[in-house]
Amino acid sequence: MDTKVTQLDKQETLATNGNDRPSVYKVNDLNLWYGDDHALKDINLDIKKNEVTAIIGPSGCGKSTFIKTLNRMVELVPSVRTNGEILYHDRNIFDKDYQVEELRTSVGMVFQQPNPFPKSIYDNIAYGPRVHGVTSKKVLDEIIERSLRGAAIWDEVKDRLNENAYGLSGGQQQRLCIARTLAIEPDVILMDEPTSALDPISTLKVEELVQELKTDYSIIIVTHNMQQAARVSDKTAFFLNGEVVEYDQTDRIFSNPSDKRTEDYISGRFG
Amino acid sequence: MNSQTNGSVRELIKKNRQKKHSVKNVMERIMPIVLFMCAFVSVVTTIGIILTLVLETEHFFEKVPFSQFFGSTNWYPLNSQPEYGIWPLVVGTLEITVIAMLVAVPIGLTSAIYLSEYASDKMRRILKPILEILAGVPTIVFGFFALTYVTPFLEKLIPGLAIYNALSPGIVVGIMIIPMIASISEDAMSSVPKKIRDGALALGSTRLEVATKVVVPAALSGIIASIVLGISRAIGETMIVTIAGGSNPTAAIDPLEPVQTMTAYIVQVALGDAGYGTVEYYSIYAVGTLLFVFTLAMNLLANWITRRFREEY
């Protein structure tokens, strides 16, 4: 226990020393249970603005649970319980008066499987703004073009905006989902293994997109693909059995990890 | 692209959120209650049915002793000395039910086995909708069918068959139930996994052996449930027996003679001129209560069978 805490302190120092960007998320002593299953244990992380933060770890390590906690989607699981705090721009998202809808409007999410609505491409993108009261056709048209361009899919779909989104390929669907998230202009984008259902070429496109997006957004991406983490992220957190083993600059994690378990994992010895 | 809205959507949304806060919150709070009230309508319906039956039946038993209702074998509501012994109606109902099940069970099950074990996809696509159409035929049409087609046909085979009899409506009630037994049983059989079938076939079983020794035993709970539900439907069926069964409450069992079922009696009174508040009027609630109890018992039994013996693959 003691050794772990000191280790974490050290990592945090290292991570914060890396740059002096402002934080978007400060996670303090976060614990989470599914019923009796202790899924996240004493998580402490400081996530910076306009960076790509990758979360890696073997299946079942809690990385997906963690990212879903950041926009409180995890609460859809009935038996879930949390303690500790997650400060989003210095405000605890678990506060009683913090509405989840407000949080999720600023924190977008892209899921493992592309999940467009069974509506037209246009209506998919317009869904978020409409839900939040944007009704002007002119404004919507503009949002849609900008979001689709932002997700690098505009040229592929601009002539068939009124067609059903399920006519698109898997990779296109996923970029459409990213565009849908961009349409509400979030501040943070959470990506939960966004390329796990995609072919290599689509994966590459999404990865390039992530790089472009980071100038305007803070991105947190869960991936079980270590090359992907190395390619796209500025910082990487390694999760194991619900704990953060190591959190540091990505190049340091991959070149010179300070924890033996991290080294084992990235060199493919387990997971 | 870089017009006035650029970068302001976030602001726009924020403003809208503040503006629409109240309306949205009201919906968020009101809808669960409204929806719950919708769901509660069905509970209220059940309460209404039970209340109706119990209260009005109570009036009946204020005038007719319990012992007569369950003890007597005479149902003479129209006599100057009326007698209300339920047995003739129960016997009539059971007679129809037994005949119906004798038709529906073998035909329903063989249809189900054929659809699930032998039929090609193409055949299934043609035959299943036909069963669905049969299931959608209104009972009044079946009643008409029983009286004007089945009874004359049976008369040719069985001389001395009364115009109104138990046999013809019994057969037609059975026909009505075939699709139900067939489709529920077929669902149960189709959900037996292919790997189990393949296993039996690989041991050299014929299709028939797979069906009778593997699939049917595995799907037995669903099959039995379908039969129990069929019985419930036969007991509650009204128009076919009203039209073709006659109105002769008798405790004697003869399928060639007219009968009266519980349901047919209720219709007879409803169409007659029994005044509100008379014993005859209240008698339909007593009969209705018994009918409700019978069918409810059957439905609960079917539910229990499917839940208790659910197959885990």
Added chain:
Amino acid sequence: MALPEKQPVDKKFIDPAAVKQSISKRLVVNRFTKSIFLMGLLFGLVVLAVLITGVLRDGIGYLSLDFLQNFPSRRPERAGIYPALMGSIWLMVMIIPMIFLIGVGSAIYLEEYAKKGRMTSFIEVNISNLAGVPSIVFGLLGLTFFVRNMSLGSTLISGALTLGLMSLPVVIVSSQEAIRAVPQAMRHASLALGASKWQTTYKVVLPASLPGIITGIILSVSRAIGETAPLIMVGAAIFIARAPSGFFSEFTALPIQIYNWTSRPQEEFQYLASAGIIVLMVILIAMNSVAIWIRNKYSKRY
């Protein structure tokens, strides 16, 4: 098959010759029973064919525009089904909004809002049992509650409320299935965009499940329209010479009119009944076709 040489045994448990012999017998039995099973299945088809051809043969001669526009009459050649047809259409128009609102509301509550618990499972068990209650018992409920206690009389509104309550369980169950078929990912996508629960339900779940819901409603309404017994109980008139003019009109309906004709001894009225059945069946088949068309058009979209 090298095994017996290594380990000589006196007797093999399975004798290939006997198996070979029995196989041909088993195959014959298999083929024989297969044709028996097929005959069972075809029985339903034959009945349907006899029913349809018989009704068409007897009734088609009486079917005309006049038949649709005339009032019932003692004289068969002048009799028509106008009031009954109108009564059935009125019933349909009244039942649909009722079962749509309450049925879909119940289904949404049970699938989206209800917490798993005693209350919810009580409601669900109650609904499934209600689905098995004979229609005539609903008729008794309608007679007591709507006709007498609420003093609505033997009017359209009493008939529609009775048939509506009768259809409700099936509508709820089929709507629940349609709602359950909407992938969880759709809800998550909407919630992650900051939509509220009701917004998600109303704007994502409901539109996606609507084809399934509508199919279920059409099928239930077509069942309700063919029902006779509950309408007899609430006192739908056997003989009426006026088309209904409003919710509180006395009324008759197609099945009632058919019943009326069926129960008359003269042969001509049997033909009228056949003609009435043709009209009723055409309406029902049309509704079912629409339902099947919707089901096929919108199935497998995810």
